[in-house]
Amino acid sequence: MGRTKQYDGVRSRSSKSIEIDFVFRGQRCRETFRIAPTPANLKKVARHRAAILDTIERNVFDYEVTFPESRNRFKFSERPLSAGLKLEDYLESWIKDKEKQLKASTLAGYKKIIAMLNRTELGRVLLQDLRRSHVRDWCKKQSSTNKWLANVQSVLRAALRDAIDDELLESNPLLGWKYENAEALKTTDDVDPFNTIEREAILSACNDAPYRNMFEFAFWTGLRTSEIVALKWEDIDWLRAEARINKGKTQPAKKPEPPKTRKSIRDVKLLGPALEALKRQKTITFLQGGEVFRDPRTGNPWVGDEAIRQGPWKSALRRAGVRYRRPYQTRHTYASMMLTAGEPLGWIAQQMGHADLSMLSRTYGRWIKSATPDVGNKAVEMFSATKTCDEICDVSKQMDDISTSQSSHSKTLSA
Template identity: 50%
Template sequence: MGRDGRGVRAVSDSSIEITFMYRGVRCRERLSLKPTATNLKLAERHKAAIEHAIAAGTFDYAITFPRSPRAVQFAPESSRETVAGFLTRWLAGKQKHVSNSTYEGYRKIVELRLVPALGHAMVVDLKRKAVRDWLATLQVSNKTLRNIQSCLRSALNDAVDEELVEVNPLAGWTYTRKDQVKEDDVDPFSPEEQRAILASIDGQARNLVQFALWTGMRTSELVALDWGDIDWLKGEAYVSRAMTQAAGGKAEVTKTVAGKRSIKLLMPALAALTAQKAHTFHAGNEVFQNPRTGERWAGDQPIRKTMWVHAMKKARVRYRRPYQTRHTYASMMLSSGEHPMWVAKQMGHSDWTMIARVYGRWMPTADLDAGNRAEAMWEPPEV
């Protein structure tokens, strides 16, 4: 059967082949049906339905024959877009809608990670397994893995919106690996080290370091601080911006709600600000400047190169990066018995779980009298 012009024929004991014309190409597809008389009739009706859909302009090869090699050949142009092409287009579109630092992070991930590894694949063919297998080969931290997946997941969400793919293969899934035991990054300066560092510098450099040690502000927040952010009556600094190298010298709003906060200025921090007024207050803009340029610091790298490395050597203090001033503040406050929630708020965290996890060793344990005040309120019932 099938040789009389109907385009349907048995080709094995378990399959039937149908033949039809599509876009000027003679197509042959197999159906997994035993070539019984009944099934051959079904195949004829299926072929007729295909030809009707072709005539109506509604035929979708990939839906009808998803495993056929011709599905790719006849796929719409948009669905044949490579991951590299799509991500390049997606990245260009993102530039106007995200901060400079976020865009720069996306750009590095796309150009240095995603395109070299996955760029050759078609967007429609990208599967979770391929992403997982590639991620498993990377010798990076879980944080970097999360950043890579966050970027790709965001791009694929847009691919769904553009109807390039029906489902985001990364939706509801994140690849992680068990972190290797690594050296603790929290390495605060002791009081003696702090005094030695401050004694090794003067002027604006000393004011900046002292203020950093006694506010716990991130370096990116310190360099974005303006005099208009200081409330002298309340003794507070309002933090709402940060400036990173990736931002290209532009201050950006903080990324989290908790990051936008008012910091109580303790006496050493206020003293540093008072001393700094002689240098930059009258200009009314940035609080801290690079003494060599007379302009706002561009980020932590110029701070390291201009004064930090030299100060550490002169003070004969074991080298740690400037960010350790933030860890120093947290450890000082917690060791002094300040409430972890207050410390978390000062440092721009939404809750104190991270404070407890990272700085737990500096949190005093309950003393021997803990609970006595509550116990004194209890009155035993009369017998």
């Protein structure tokens, strides 16, 4: 069989599309045709490209007329760049450009928010017409929490900031502004650690040693579930009893990814129970190498934290009769245990990968207080002006004794 003829500036992009490229006004442009790259179609597209080059040469090429659905048309329009561009179209192109810049888990979250926005009337607003009032009116209609609204506005704010850099907008309507609904004071918070009885019940309810090892390791290291999934035997320093934490693996990610912050890269001290759990796990997966914790049903590494949450974790809590909380609460349990025991705050923050003590204080403040129940009493004892009657009498007697002694001493010197 003969080879398919090659045409300049024309190539097969996939089994269902053909791409052409050409230079217009000093910029390289690429456009895609949604047709199969058969010899006949390649020839047809090559002729179309030749016609484009001819109109460019004669200075009569109109990008918007030739490619009315292309994002590139806005670059060369005589109208403002954002004229006719809807928010939904811009967000779609923006998130596509971000695919190589964002972590898989972050990208997945952004895509969900953009897909949701583009199903609403907000997505149909022209980009150049977008005002705070549009976002405010949309937010008012939502029954979601302020935390969720903040996440949505954060994504939208970032996209609009890039629109300024792309010269599609002159200003960001969301800069320095955030909408919040009035919310009732929460009677509970997201920090809901397990107590000692619950912790032991969960471990006892694990029907497989690998599950018990993994959960006990989680309780005594404070690692995020994504960090535990990505942990490898090569990350363990047996001499120092430490684990190097420098990556995490979430459900959307195809492979482990580095953490979001520099402080999350850390060496975690392996306390006794964590070290013992690791030693037991060593007899199960060490010879295989790679990941420390694997799915015992398949022998393969966990693909993400979702499989653990929906599988062995939920089953263990159900058998133990413990109220359900997500696996992330093992991290909160670790923090509450360390704080209640009075361990140094700086050391706990380093163990957990917090950038500073503010996160620790803000999230676990009530455990910090209970860690030293007599806090402040030393100051009271030293400086308080309030004394009991007996204490006042004792002080007065001591002062009288001092005065009498000083008087006698003065008479002796006079004599």
